[in-house]
Each structure stands twice: as structure tokens, then as C-alpha cells.
Amino acid sequence: MMRALRHPSFLVGAVLSALIVALALVSLVWTPADPGRMNILARLRPPSAEFWLGTDQFGRDIASMLMVGARNALTVGLVAVGIGLVLGLALGLLAARADGTILDAAIMRLLDFVFAFPIVLSAILIVTLLGPGLVEAVVAIGLFNVPVFARLARGAALQVMRRDYIRAARLAGAGPARILLRHVVPNIAGLMIVQASVQFAVAILAEASLSYLGLGTQPPAPSWGRMLSDAQTFMARQPFLAIFPGAAIALAVLAFNLLGDGLRDLLDPRLRERGA
Amino acid sequence: MIIVENLSIRLGELEIVRGLSFTLAPGEVLGLVGESGSGKSMTALAVLGLLPPGMRASGSIRFEGQDLLRLSERELRAVRGRRIGMVFQEPMTALNPVMTIGAQIAEGVIRHGLADAAGASKRALRLIARVGLPDPAARLHAYPHELSGGQRQRALIALAIACRPALLVADEPTSALDVTVQAELLALLREIRDETGMAMLFITHDLAVVSRLADRTLVLYGGRAMETGATRALLAAPRHPYTHGLLAAIPRGNAHANPLRPMPGQVPELDRLPPGCPFFGRCPKGDALCRDVPPPPVPGASIAWCHRPEAAP
Amino acid sequence: MLRFLAARIAMLVAALATAALVIFLVLEILPGDPAAAMLGVSATPETIAALRAELGLDQPAARRFLRWLAGLVTGDLGLSYAYRVPVGGLIGERFGVTLPLAVLAMLLAAGIGIPLGVAAASRANTRLDAVLMGVSQLGLAIPNFWFGLLFVLIFSIGLGWFPSGGFPGWSAGPGPALHALILPALALALPMAAVLARITRSAVIEALGEDYILTARAKGLSRAEALVRHALRNALIPVVTILGLQFSFLLTGTVVVEGVFALPGLGRLLIQAIGGHDLMLIRSLVLMFAGAAMAVNALVDIAYGLLDPRMRPA
DSSP states (O other): OHHHHHOHHHHHHHHHHHHHHHHHHHHHHOOSSOTTOOOGGGTTOOSOSSSTTOBOTTOOBHHHHHHHHHHHHHHHHHHHHHHHHHHHHHHHHHHHHTTTSHHHHHHHHHHHHHHHSOHHHHHHHHHHHHOSOHHHHHHHHHHHHHHHHHHHHHHHHHHHHTSHHHHHHHHTTOOHHHHIIIIIHHHHHHHHHHHHHHHHHHHHHHHHHHHHTTSSSOTTSOOHHHHHHHHHHHTTTOTHHHHHHHHHHHHHHHHHHHHHHHHHHHHOHHHHHTTO | OEEEEEEEEEETTEEEEEEEEEEEOTTOEEEEEOOTTSSHHHHHHHHHTOOOTTEEEEEEEEETTEEGGGSOHHHHHHHBTTTEEEEOSOTTTSSOTTSOHHHHHHHHHHHTTSSOHHHHHHHHHHHHHHTTOSSHHHHHTOOGGGSOHHHHHHHHHHHHTTTOOSEEEEESTTTTSOHHHHHHHHHHHHHHHHHHOOEEEEEESOHHHHHHHOSEEEEEETTEEEEEEEHHHHHHSOOSHHHHHHHHTSOOSOTTTSOOOOOSSOOOOGGGOOSSOTTTTTOTTOOHHHHHSOOOEEOSSSEEEOSSOOOOO | OHHHHHHHHHHHHHHHHHHHHHHHHHHHTOOSOHHHHHHOTTOOHHHHHHHHHHHTTTSOHHHHHHHHHHHHHHSOOOBOTTTOSBHHHHHHHHHHHHHHHHHHHHHHHHHHHHHHHHHHHHTTTSHHHHHHHHHHHHHHHSOHHHHHHHHIIIIIIISOOSOSSOOOOSTTOHHHHHHHHHHHHHHHHHHHHHHHHHHHHHHHHHHHTSHHHHHHHHTTOOHHHHIIIIIHHHHHHHHHHHHHHHHHHHHHHHHHHHHHTTOOSHHHHHHHHHHTTOHHHHHHHHHHHHHHHHHHHHHHHHHHHHHOGGGSOO
């Protein structure tokens, strides 16, 4: 624990992510102003005591929109990573159990194929199929995450399964499902958590891109990417419009990347021995 | 030709080598013997001025009229590879995997201005033939992964002697190889020594290897000299209990007549050494004097740093 | 080497064909009739049927798929529903924007990221290293379209040095065209450069710790020479892999950044095609993007063989 507090990436990442989560949670009960209320008389205002981060072209309070946007970004990250983690873990473990068989090869080739499709492209295909929307975008991002987790899970599970105590458990009569759940999953959990943090950042970035293109979150729901796309028209008159939502995205991505890096260092026993 | 005096190597508070002195004459082979952690490899790196970051050497290493420890990096570069060649331990990793054997041998020759690219390549071809690699013309353009371990070590020897150095430093060059290949390589090194008259600092943990190659031997333990002398005399009648123990651990001849006796205990951590003799604790003869007072060199058939040396037979 | 090349190209073709099939099937199960959608609510069943015949929609799916595949080779990709012009021509025209943009971004990313990574590695664990790695963390976190917006804000609106968008075409010579492409390319390149700098740094640090570096130093090479002549080439092997992976992100990025800078490229065409439900255009464009990513991955595999003799089949 003390080591964790001294690790700079982990510390900065943890504090920043906690801050964003806190803002998102607070937005459930309180925001500086109603993020949906338009006010023709207070359009495109710069930051002030009344509007902390200024207002948009409809006179909506940017600070409030960003807080609700944080909720949106975190939900997207949570669901997309959840889809990727659950499906990826299941497929990866299945492939590891079937190591060397046709099933293993089939699963891995299928995942290679999905992975070869750039994330926003697969999202575009899915959105073309189902129409634009937050749910569709999240599903697309989640599916893209599946191969990332599956490859990692398969590789790590194969390593764990070669260890002696797994052989011992098998000889003792433990079934394959029991071995996977009791012995393999706990051993690869750390690795998966680290990757989940990094993919969380990737998901936030991808949702921002899709919403910027108009394929993700639909109005009036506030989304950081969407706010940037609206800002483009008016940023010559009010530059702050383009600055705050972008900074919010960058901060969130930075937070979860640093958190993932820090966790990786803290969980990696090789680095621990070196006393880093 | 090389006179090392009072060489000490420190890593922070830790003294990896303390007060080591030895000399080497042209054409002579000195075997530097010790277990891992004895400081023998660091001594070799200190001679080339290639100690890892954080390590500092003091004392003096006089070579061809200059003190290597006081040379600038630029002056050292003129010595490295040109006047002193080095062969490393791991033939599998000491060659660059993405460069041909020929290019790696020729690189030093070109770097030291001894030949142009074409000339260096010709010289590389001759060297490859000299170290006994089959089909030299093909080996010139081969990559390291296409060679066996023994062949790579031959290539490394060719690389180290490419500029005809006056001194060859060899750090366990045969330890990673099997016994027959080892014997061939030792024979090759002896031949090259006889032809060129270069001196050799040969580092190993294996007294059997020393007995085949080295004129004189220096035994190291915990960064300090234990015993030194003519190899033949030293091996026939070791005076230091540590040398004795090393010798007893070598399998040879009739296993019944000379039962193999592994030395008890383990090499201690450098920061847990007693103020006296580093071998105290594993030594069967150690007493309070050994623990507290560093032993002086005791002359005899060999020189032993020991309070209780074996008497000459 | 030739057999390896042939095998890799065969694999690529198989992957492309599979991708084409998947894209075709996905779009095939899409509900709605494009002909009816194009003609609007007032269309009679007769005119819809006529348009369907004109577009070839009355043919069985298998035949339409094969025709599309053949078209991919010959360039005859059918008519765009929305533009009523051949898809092949439309794509060819936009290609002249997106390809230079992607290549320029790739060059900038490699030109910025790799030297910074080498600099950080050669001064590992110093203040310079810490600063470079901190900056690269920021580069990773900033989305390319926000870079784009900030550049427009600073260099176009603020300083007036660059156009804020649009593309003059290549007919006026490469000068104005490159001038219009430099900001979007930089916006695309910076996040990539951050990734490359980090990968290069760790690869070079790892290579510098190898035994062959000590061998090189023992030959009389300086630290810098050992780095350039021995470490760098070994370190480039993982860097090239990442460069290949990054290319697919780069393509995705062009879709977004072309939007920011109003560049008439393939990415914007794709977004417009989605807006207009222009299936003929969508399927060929998506295949092009996926195909480009796959082709670059094949190139990376081949580059491996050139960089690393161990990967070269005997």
C-alpha cells in the first residue's frame, strides 16, 4: 500500500480517475445549473462566476454538461469494457482449454479477423446496420475489445495451466471447469484488470470519436465528443467551447492510462524484485 | 606488459573487488579463477573500461605505458579492440543477430583504420578460416543464428583478434559449451597465442580449464586474491584451503580414489563478509584471527593470502 | 523469400475475400429497400421496380456478390445510389486526398516519435527521459480531432498561417495541397508519435542491455555508435510491428480528421455515404479501409524478413 502511494503514475492516475468518478456521481444529484436548460440571453459566454466554464450556443452551462458528460463517458467505458472482458475472458479460456485443437485455431483466427477491422470502422458498420446511437456505439466498441482480452486471457491461461499445481489438481480429479475457475482465473485476474484500465481509456476515446462524427451519443444527451463537434461551428467566436470538452476527454484518458500503467508496475513481480 | 596494482571496484558502499594486483608478460596466459560473484568478470570489464554504470575502479592498470584507469573515453576507445581484444561468455547473445558474421568481424578493423571495407572483409575471411570455421566464404555472409554455439564462439574469437591485439581478455569463453567443443576451443586459443605472442587474461570458474591453458593462475574469492602462482605448482600443491576445496570439487581420474567433494556452504553476499578473510565461514580451518584480520600474502611455492596456509609437501 | 512472399500474399487475398463476404452479408441483412428510399414516398411500384433493375438489385444475392468481387478487380463497382455516379470514380477522386494525408501523417509520426524515443532511451532515467515520457502520456491521451480543433484555433483562426479547412486539389501543384494537408496530418501524427516514442524507448533500452552491445563497445565503438549501428536496428523490429498496428488506427483517424478540416477524402465520403444510406458506396469504402489495414499488416510481415534475418525463411 505504501509502495502504491509512492508510485507516481499510479498515484496521479488514481487521483484523477477518482475525481472524474466523483464528478460523475455528484452530477446525479447536483450540477451547477440544469445542463439541459437553454438561455438565449446567455449564449456563448466566457467562463464567469455564474457560468464557471461558460455557455454554449444555446446558453447551456458547459460545466454542468461536462459533469453529465463524465457520467456518459464512464458508462460507455464500463459497459464496453464489461462486454469485452466477459466475452473475451470466456473465449480466451475456451481457446486455452482447447489448446492446439481446431476449436482453438478457429476462435483465434476469428478474433484476428475482428481485430483487423479498425475500431471506428466496425462501429460504422454496426451503426449503419442498426442506426446511430449510444447503445450501438457501445456494443461496437465492446466487440472490438473482445479480441484484446481473449488473446491476453488465452496466453496467460496457457502459462498458468502448465504449472505443476494445476497438474496436481487435475490428477486429484478436479474437472476442467473447476480448474479454470478456481485456479486459472484468480491467477490471471491482475493482468485482466490492468488491461481493463487501459481499454477503459481506449473506449472513452472511441466513444468521443464516434460521437464527434454524430454516430454515437445522440442529442440532447451531453457527450464530450458531441460537444466538440458542436463547438467547431462557434469556436471562432468562443474558443473555450472547443477547449474544455477536449481537455475533459484528454484528462479522463490520461487518468485511466496512468492507472493501468501504475497497476502494471505494482502487480508485476519482476519489477517488484528489482525494487522499482 | 600489463601491471594491475591495488585494483578495487566499488558499487556504492559495496566493494566488489578489493586490492587486486597481478602482472602479465607478453605471450603469457593468466587464469583468473573464481566462483560467480568473486569479481572476476568485473575485473575483466575494468581492464577495458567498460564497467556497468555506477561502478568505479581505483588503483592502476598499467598497459603499454599508460594507466587505463586514467584514460579518457576517447583514448580508451583507441585501446579497446585494437590493443586489447575481448571474448565474452555467451556465444548465443554476444553476436548481433541482425548483422552478418563478416560485417561484425570487419567492423573493428575499419573502426581502427587498419583497412578499408574491402580490405577488412578480406581480413575477416582469413580470420574465419583461421579460427577453423568450415566453408569460410559462406560464413562471411552468414548470420549468427545460422551457426552452432561452438562456431559462434569461434567467430567471437576471430572478432576479438581481428586487430591483432597485444592482450586478449576472455571471460568464460568455453563455459557455455560442451566438453569436446571446449577442448577444441582451448587448443585454438593456445595455437593463436603461440603464433601471435599475445598475452591472455583467461577468466573461468573451472580449474580443469585453467590447467590446460594458463601459465599462471590467480584464485579470487569475494573480490580478493586467495592464491596465485605457476599453474602447475598451484594445482599440484594448493596452499590455500579455498583452492584446495575447488580442486577437490573437480571430477577426475578414478572416482573411487578421488571421491568428488562439493565444497560446503555458499558464496556469501558481499555485504556480509567478515572483516578478515572472506573465506572465513566456509573454511574448515577458520578461527578468530581469520575472522578479524585480513590475511597477508604468504610466499612459498605459490603466494597464499592465508593465516593458516598448507605447508609445502 | 519468394515462396514466403507468395504465401503471405495468398493469405492477404484470402483475408480480403473473407472481409468482402462479411461486409456484403452484413449490409445484405439490412432492412429496407434502397430503391424505394431513393425515390421517396411518392414513387409507384413500377418506377421502383425499374430502378431496382437498373441498379441490378433484382438479381440474386450470390450473383451480385460475385459481380462486386469482379468489380473490385476491374474497378467497375456499380453506381452510387446517392450520387448517381460510378463508385469507382468517386473513390479514385477522394483517394488523392486520403492517401497523401495518411502517408504524410505516418512519416511525421515516425519522424517525431522514433527520434524522441531514441533520445529518451539514450538518457534513460534522467530528467529529459521523464519529461519526454510525461509529454508522450499527454500525446496518448489527446484525441486526434481535438489536436485538429486546437490547431485550427491557433494556426488558422488565431495566426492565420494555414487554411482552417478545405482542399485546393493537386492541379495547382503540390504546394497549396501540402499546405492544406499539413495540419490534419500533424493532428493524426501526434498521438501516433507518442505511441512510437514509448515503444522505441523501451525497445532501445532493451537492445542496449544485450550482450552484443558490450561486444561492440569492446571493439572500440562509442556508446553512440553502438546505439546507432547495433541497438537501433534490433530495436526497430518491435517498432515496425506497432507501426503496422497503428496504421489501422490512422485510417480510422482520417475519417474523423477529414471531418475536422473539411477535406474531401475517403473518410468524409464514408460518413456522407452512411448519412445517405448509400450501400454501394459504403460496402466498397469499408472494404477499402479494412483492405488497406490488412495490406499494411502483410507489408509489416514482409518488412520483418528484411529487418530480422532470423525470420527469413531459408
